[in-house]
Amino acid sequence: MNETAERQMQFLFALRQRGVTDKRVLEAMEKVDRGAFVKGTFSERAYEDMPLPIACGQTISQPSVVGLMTQALDVQPRDKVLEIGTGSGYQAAVLSHLARRVYTLDRHKRLVTEAQKVFDDLGLTNITTLPADGSRGYPEQAPFDRILVTAAAEDPPGPLLAELKMGGIMVVPVGQSDAVQHLIKVTRTETGYDYEELRPVRFVPLIEGMGQD
Numbered sequence: 001m002n003e004t005a006e007r008q009m010q011f012l013f014a015l016r017q018r019g020v021t022d023k024r025v026l027e028a029m030e031k032v033d034r035g036a037f038v039k040g041t042f043s044e045r046a047y048e049d050m051p052l053p054i055a056c057g058q059t060i061s062q063p064s065v066v067g068l069m070t071q072a073l074d075v076q077p078r079d080k081v082l083e084i085g086t087g088s089g090y091q092a093a094v095l096s097h098l099a100r101r102v103y104t105l106d107r108h109k110r111l112v113t114e115a116q117k118v119f120d121d122l123g124l125t126n127i128t129t130l131p132a133d134g135s136r137g138y139p140e141q142a143p144f145d146r147i148l149v150t151a152a153a154e155d156p157p158g159p160l161l162a163e164l165k166m167g168g169i170m171v172v173p174v175g176q177s178d179a180v181q182h183l184i185k186v187t188r189t190e191t192g193y194d195y196e197e198l199r200p201v202r203f204v205p206l207i208e209g210m211g212q213d
């Protein structure tokens with residue numbers, strides 16, 4: 001077995017071991033080379049199951065957390081998905097293999113520009129990037145079948161709840177940024193919203209307004 005194939009096998013094995021068992025999610029993650037989203041000195045650690053620093057003081061999430069969040073989101077092939085927190089673009093790339101269209105927003109223009117470049121290089125044409133404050137949602141394209149927030153909010157943001165379709169699902173880390181947060185799965189029903197607590201996580205905070213760069 002060559003080095004790339006072996007690395008790939010270990011990467012997928014680690015995901016399964018940490019509870020990422022959904023076949024479609026594993027297939028989507030197999031298609032996306034995480035190495036394309038990690039730059040500079042950390043690139044050699046791209047296949048390890050750990051978060052890594054990216055530009056603008058942000059982080060690319062741990063692959064198993066990306067897998068578990070994607071699994072909880074239960075994305076369907078016809079879905080229109082909104083991601084808040086483009087970061088490196090890795091999570092959006094994984095979603096792009098499962099959904100019809102992915103809209104991804106980040107408050108740092110630089111991250112959006114860099115992620116767009118990687119999507120172009122990889123030929124991922126069903127992702128739309130936008131520099132914007134995602135805590136206000138994305139009314140121009142609402143409503144969404146699925147919403148994934150990849151930064152921690154103190155509560156599930158109201159504008160995002162409002163932009164969920166009936167039967168839609170949102171996955172969001174909730175809690176203070178310097179404490180343990182919980183991954184919450186919100187399902188919109190005929191009568192309101194159902195909340196399910198999934199697991200403890202640690203994310204950078206969701207911050208209102210645009211970033212400096």
Ligand code: SAH
Pocket residue numbers: 058059060061084085086087088089090091092105106107108111132133134135150151204205206207208209211
């Ligand atoms: N999903 C990313 C990791 C996200 S890190 C990946 O796959 O690499 C969290 C990101 O959320 C950061 O890039 C940060 O800039 C962004 N963010 C924080 N608050 C935001 C807001 N209000 N609107 C949009 N993006 C926000």
